Amino acid sequence: GNSVTQMEGPVTLSEEAFLTINCTYTATGYPSLFWYVQYPGEGLQLLLKATKADDKGSNKGFEATYRKETTSFHLEKGSVQVSDSAVYFCALSDQGTGFQKLVFGTGTRLLVSP
Amino acid sequence: ETGVTQSPTHLIKTRGQQVTLRCSSQSGHNTVSWYQQALGQGPQFIFQYYREEENGRGNFPPRFSGLQFPNYSSELNVNALELDDSALYLCASRFGRETYNEQFFGPGTRLTVL
Numbered sequence: 001g002n003s004v005t006q007m008e009g010p011v012t013l014s015e016e017a018f019l020t021i022n023c024t025y026t027a028t029g030y031p032s033l034f035w036y037v038q039y040p041g042e043g044l045q046l047l048l049k050a051t052k053a054d055d056k057g058s059n060k061g062f063e064a065t066y067r068k069e070t071t072s073f074h075l076e077k078g079s080v081q082v083s084d085s086a087v088y089f090c091a092l093s094d095q096g097t098g099f100q101k102l103v104f105g106t107g108t109r110l111l112v113s114p
Numbered sequence: 115e116t117g118v119t120q121s122p123t124h125l126i127k128t129r130g131q132q133v134t135l136r137c138s139s140q141s142g143h144n145t146v147s148w149y150q151q152a153l154g155q156g157p158q159f160i161f162q163y164y165r166e167e168e169n170g171r172g173n174f175p176p177r178f179s180g181l182q183f184p185n186y187s188s189e190l191n192v193n194a195l196e197l198d199d200s201a202l203y204l205c206a207s208r209f210g211r212e213t214y215n216e217q218f219f220g221p222g223t224r225l226t227v228l
Contacts, residue, residue, distance in 0.1 A: 004156075036219075043118070043204055043219035044157070089156050099170030101147065102217070104156030 002027040002094045006105035009087075013080055013112050021075040021108045023064075023090035031092040033057075033066050033073040034102065038087045047075075047088070085112045118207050118220035126226045127195050135190040135223045139207030146188040147217065148180060151202040163188055192225075200227045 007022040025033065032051045036044040048057030053068035062077045073090060090105040119138045127133050139146050145164045149157035159172035163182035177193040186207070192199055202224050206217040 041221070043221045044206075045219070046216055049216075091156075096170045099162050099164070101159040101162065101170060101172065102149075102157070103159070106154070106156045 002031065002092060002103050004090050004092055004103055004105035006088075006090050006108050009107070009109040011108060011110050013110070015082055015112055015114050016079045017112075019075070019077040019080045019084075019110065021088055021090075021110070023073045023075065023105060025071050025073065025090075025092050027071075027092055027094070029095065030068075031094065033064070034091040034093075035062070035064055035073070035075050036089040036091060036104075038089065038107070040086070044089065080110070080112045082112045082114055085110055118205060118218050120203075120205050120220040120223050122223060123221070124224045124226075126228065128228050129195055129197060131195050132191065132193045133195060133225060135192075135203050135205075135225070137188045137190070137205030137207075137220060139186045139188065139205075140218050143207035143209050143218070144186050145208050145210060146182055146186065147206045147208075148188070148190045149204040149206065150174075151204055151222070152198075153201070157204055160190070195227045197227050200225060 003026045034049045035047040037047045048059040050057040050066035056065045064075045087107045087109045089107045091102045094103045121136045147162040148160040151157040160174050162170040166182045179191045182188045202222040204222045205220045208215045208217045
C-alpha cells in the first residue's frame with residue numbers, strides 16, 4: 001500500500017540555522033502531498049501542500065517541492081526560530097473506494113534552541 | 115468561526131470497558147474523519163463519515179464504530195478496550211469527501227487504557 005517515510009528525529013538546531021526534513025513516499029498514481037505540524041498539546045495544522053509533480057508548496061518560510069522522479073517531498077526552511085519547535089508530519093492522500101484518507105509518516109521532532 | 119472541538123480532553127479507562135469520544139466539526143463541514151495516533155507514531159486513519167454515513171474505513175476492527183449526526187458532529191465508540199487502544203484520537207473535518215479540500219484537525223482526546 002501507499003506509505004510515507006520520514007527521517008528520524010529529533011532534529012536539533014540553533015536559531016537561524018537551515019532546516020531540511022527528508023520525506024519520501026511510495027504510491028500508485030499521483031497523490032497530493034502534505035506537511036502538517038503539531039505543536040505540544042495541540043492537534044495537527046496543515047503547513048503546506050502540493051497537488052502535482054514539480055509543484056512547490058510554501059507557507060511561513062517553509063517550502064517543499066513535489067519531486068516525482070525521486071518520490072520525495074523534503075521540507076526546508078532557510079532560518080528556523082525557537083517557535084518552530086514542534087513535530088512535523090509528511091503525509092499523502094490515498095484514494096479508497098469513494099473516499100480519500102491521509103497516510104502519515106511517523107513524524108520528525110524539531111528542537112530549536114536560542 | 116469555531117474550529118474543530120473534541121471532548122473530553124483526557125480519559126482513563128480499564129481493559130474491557132467501552133468509551134465514546136465526541137467531535138464537533140467546523141461550521142459548514144460535512145465530512146468527518148477519525149485518526150488514532152499512538153505515542154511516537156503518525157496518525158492512522160480509522161474511518162470517515164460523509165453526510166451521516168460511513169464511507170471509508172482503515173484497518174481497524176469492528177469494535178471501533180462511529181456516528182455522524184445531522185449537524186455533522188460525530189462520535190467514535192470503542193468497545194472492549196485493549197491496552198493498545200491507548201492513544202491520541204484526532205478528529206478532522208472538511209467540506210466534501212476529497213482530501214484536496216483542507217482538513218482541519220481538533221486538539222484530540224488522549225485515551226489511556228489501564
